[in-house]
Structures are given as structure tokens and as C-alpha cells.
Amino acid sequence: MRTLVLFRRDFRLLDHPALTEATRDGEIAGGYIKEDTLTSAHDYWEMAHVVDVKQSLNDEGVPFLLGDAPVVDQVTAWCDQYDMDAVYFNRSYLQDEIEQEDNLIEVLESKGIVVKRFDSDVLAKPGTVLTGKGEYYKVFTPFYKALRQEKLIQPVKKPTDFSGLAIESSDISIDEPAWFKKLLKHFIPGEQAALKQLESFLHDALSHYSKRRDRPARKDTSRLSVYLAVGAISPRVIYQAVMAYDEAGPGMDSEKEAFIRQLMWRDFSYQQLYQHKEAEKKAMREEFDRFNWENNETDIERWKQGQTGYPLVDAGMRELYETGYMHNRVRMVVASFLVKHLLVDWRIGLQYFEETLLDHDRQNNALGWQWVMGSGFDASPYFRIFNPITQAEKFDPEGEYIKRYVPELRQLSGPALFRPFEASETELKRGGVVLGKDYKEPLVDHKAARERALMRYQDIKEASS
Ligand SMILES: Cc1cc2nc3c(=O)[nH]c(=O)nc-3n(C[C@H](O)[C@H](O)[C@H](O)COP(=O)(O)OP(=O)(O)OC[C@H]3O[C@@H](n4cnc5c(N)ncnc54)[C@H](O)[C@@H]3O)c2cc1C
Incomplete structure (x- = not known):
């Protein structure tokens, strides 16, 4: 044959x-x-x-x-x-x-x-993990519990005996632009690199995954998304390697479970988009499609460029631009800032991530944005508006991540680093920062933006009741 x-x-x-x-x-x-x-x-x-x-x-x-x-x-x-x-x-x-x-x-x-x-490409193909009524799960936790009960298919071994057809291979030469070559300083392409990344994660980070996975400053998550997004590694290989990893240390089982739970979010996204094929374009809860967006061009540009005046948001957007990747915690913060603080349509953010993320994945991206927006079936409620300042204080307490990507703030410390717009003249002077010149004034005031977003939300709630 x-x-x-x-x-x-x-x-x-x-x-x-x-x-x-x-x-x-x-x-x-x-x-x-x-x-x-x-x-x-x-x-x-x-x-x-x-x-x-x-x-x-x-x-x-x-x-x-x-x-x-x-x-x-x-x-x-x-x-x-x-x-x-x-x-x-x-x-x-x-x-x-x-x-x-x-x-x-x-x-x-x-x-x-x-x-x-x-x-x-999934742990369990859509349609195999269903509720007692034979329906697709709409909420992640019961889906995850049901998927944990499934006997998952083992990965298929790499073939050993190849017999190639006697035909010429095509020439493949890509002219990689300089901006893309820059991203390759952070991620090495290829199947072997993916397997190596899995090994390093198992040895170096799995044992403290649950405690550190929300800290963007260190490489404490697997960063396997870039490889999963192109299938350089399969989720089944990752699952099997994690479960079989036997460097038992105290609490290792719960760390493995925490990681597997995250990996299963991917399957959840896949089965959600399998069922709701419009979820990249339309809100899954349709009342959200009546939302009154501002879509201000200047706001959108400043968000993309990491010039919002909120250090954690700016660090995240600049990490994305410089590396082609952004930490999950920061993805949630920047996405929430765009749709709730700036009232920009989530689809504009989704598209920007599509253009810039190495790990762009149609299912995970759509579900990620719908989760933040509150328009997905199992989503963060709309009224949960991430505070970009307290998120930074909690998850980047030393400001290591902010200082890496927003170098103009490196000489600031303590609260001034997280909220430079509230810092005293003396603190700013000591840190060598002139607001409005070295670093932007904030695009919006957090409290006022929060209230404005909640009012808009109220409008769609009232219109749909
Ligand atoms: C607005 C927004 C957009 C996103 N866009 C994408 C995207 O385009 N591509 C993408 O792969 N992920 C996306 N995510 C999900 C998540 O941010 C990334 O999967 C994660 O940051 C990848 O880093 P990691 O491999 O180190 O994750 P780890 O913490 O090591 O997790 C291991 C794997 O589990 C899966 N996973 C973890 N968290 C999630 C999640 N919340 N949803 C779905 N799967 C998850 C991923 O496949 C990930 O590689 C998005 C999240 C948000 C909030």
C-alpha cells in the first residue's frame, strides 16, 4: 500500500x-x-x-x-x-x-x-465524557471528575520500521522575519525540544506546581502549551509521563493532580468548541452580544503596546510581544483589563492573541476570553473584575516580573512599583521616573472603570430580563 x-x-x-x-x-x-x-x-x-x-x-x-x-x-x-x-x-x-x-x-x-x-489530540474525544443524561458538560469541575474516571487511551509508540516512497521531498525554506527569530530565544521548536521541556518540568517544577503556578516571574508552569499548540507533543504523552513520574516526594500526588486538572481544561475547551462552533465569534451566553462596547482605538493601541499605566498589565503585554508567550495569571488580568476596564470587545483581544501567541490554540483562546468576559457557560462572573494592582501585589510580590518587562520602573519598590500613579514626588524622583514622560499615566482610574463596567453589565442584565 x-x-x-x-x-x-x-x-x-x-x-x-x-x-x-x-x-x-x-x-x-x-x-x-x-x-x-x-x-x-x-x-x-x-x-x-x-x-x-x-x-x-x-x-x-x-x-x-x-x-x-x-x-x-x-x-x-x-x-x-x-x-x-x-x-x-x-x-x-x-x-x-x-x-x-x-x-x-x-x-x-x-x-x-x-x-x-x-x-x-485530546485525552478523551468529544462525546465520550457526558453527563448522566447523555449531555455535554457545561461546567468544568464535574467534567474533570468524570474524565478522571475514564480509562484513557495510551499513547501510540513511535514507529520503528519506516518504508519511504521513492519520491522527492519538497524544498521547504522559510524566510523567518527578525521579529520571529527574536521569539526563538525563548522557545526552541521541535519534538525533541518538547520532550526535553516535559522532562525539565517534571524534575524542576512539578513538585511545587500548585504553590507556584500563579507566580509569573519564574518558569514554574510547564510552558508546554507552545508545543501542544502545534502537536509537537500530545496531551496523552504528557498525561502518561506525569502519572508515571515516580520521584515521590511529600505531596507529589496532589501536585500531579493539580497539573492534570489544568491539562484537562484543554480537553474541556475542545469539547466546548466541538459543541458550540460559533464560540470564537459569539458569546456563549447570548445576552453578552448585546454589550455596549467603547472600542476606543487609542485604548486598544496602548493595551497592545503595554502602555496602560498599570505595571502588571504592561508587563504582561510586553512579555507577549517579546517572547510570544504570556503567563496564565497575567493573561487573565490583561484580558479582564481590556474588556472590563477599557470596555473593548473581547473578540478584539482574542484576535490580538491569535496574531501574537506562539501557543495560539483556537479552542483554548476562545474559551479563555469567554471565561474572562463572563460569557462562557463556566466562566468567571462578569462582576468579578480583576484589580490589576492587588493582583500584582499578590502574585508578583517582589515585583520581579514587572521589573523584567517594564524596565523604566526598576528603581521603584514597594507600593510605588505596583501603583506608580499614587507614589509621592520623592519616591518617583528617587526611582528616576517622571510620570507621563518615562512611564504613562493610567489610562483609566480602577475604581471608576470598575463602576462603569458594572453599570454596562447591569444594562444587558436588565435588557434580557
Ligand atoms: C484570555 C486567555 C487566552 C488564552 N489563550 C490560550 C491559547 O491561545 N492557547 C493556549 O494553549 N492556552 C490559552 N490560554 C490558557 C492558558 O493561559 C495557557 O494554556 C497556559 O498559560 C499555558 O502555559 P503552560 O503550558 O505553562 O500551562 P501549565 O500550567 O503548565 O498547564 C499545562 C497545560 O494545561 C493546559 N491549560 C492550562 N491552563 C489552561 C486553561 N486555563 N485553559 C485551557 N487549557 C489550559 C494547557 O494545554 C497547558 O499547556 C488562555 C487563557 C486566557 C485567560
């Missing part, structure tokens, strides 16, 4: 069921299709992983093809040109991509080509 294995957000050889099955069935070639031009940080990051998987397959004597035509046209053209008998791939859980897959399957099968698709 001559099989084409299509890759898409699964740039790995370990736990790649489509690849493993294809190697058992005969000769293979890999393929990847990129129809659009590369624009976002995630696009370039993904392309770096295409190059990585191509190299890994070539090392095993397997050719790899790159196409840019619409998926059905490209795959049928390859099948005709290389006389393929079969096409295998791992499935997507996004409804628009499922439709595209269904269409592809129909066309290929009508040509007599065998098609197989596999599950690999």
Missing part, C-alpha cells in the same frame, strides 16, 4: 496514530498543506515544526511534501501524481475543519482511495 500521511498540528512521530498505522500498512510519504501566507507568530512557529517533522521523516528515509493549493485539490493532485492507495490523518475537533475532512474523504473514496482518520 502507498499511503500519504497528512500532518496538521501533529508535528511529531511519537503518539501519531495515523503515521504508526501507515508504516504498518506499507510505504509512506508525509504531507502538509499551507494555503495562506504566514503572518502570525503561531504561523511561523508551526512552519518551524513542519521543517522539524520533515527532517525527522527524511532521517528515516520518508519523503515529505509541501502544498499550497486548497486541501481537496492538493491531496487529490498528490494522489494522482504519486499513485497513492490511501490517505491517513489525525482528526481535528474544530467543526469547520471536520467539514473539510468529510468533504476530502468523500472525494477520495469516490476515487477508490482508502481513507483513515484517527484520534490523538
